[in-house]
Amino acid sequence: MTSIPLFLPTLTGETVTLRAWRHSDTAIVMEASQDPLIPQLTSVPTTPDERAALAFIERQHARLRDGAGYAFAIADHDDKAVGHIGLFFTPGASGRASAGYWVASSRRRQGFAHDALTTLTSWAVRLEELDRVELYVEPWNEGSWRVAEQAGYEREGLLRNWKRVGGQPRDMYMYSRLARRPN
Structure with missing residues (x-):
């Protein structure tokens, strides 16, 4: 958590816009809730229920209010949400944040994750x-770690039993991208 007041900018990429989540974005959250992995790795609900999707959207707004980080909807050129990306501060770790993202299965392999990251x-x-900025990716998730590498992240190593997924300890690759500051 940061004590710095946060505001959520709108960021524009080549094919995506990163913007605040809207109540009208529930359909993509409900689709993601049916993915076998997204709900296990994120706070996406496990059932395709509109009320649960709205609660997910409210949690994304709360992250900003609570100083935990920035949560964006990934929107396509028609401003339709296709996924989620966030930058979250690491508690007790000054100067570090982690990025996380997902794209709904119907919208994958179209370059949205790469452009968003x-x-x-x-x-x-x-x-x-x-x-x-750090990223954690399961070794089997080649699509995700390729996105990270294409976005300029460097693999730093394998963190054994780093995170529990579905109740089981899982290894994660750790990636990072350093801020380049003039000396």
């Missing part, structure tokens, strides 16, 4: 309070 990262590394 590139857009978020180029904004994040210019934030004065950040020295590095």
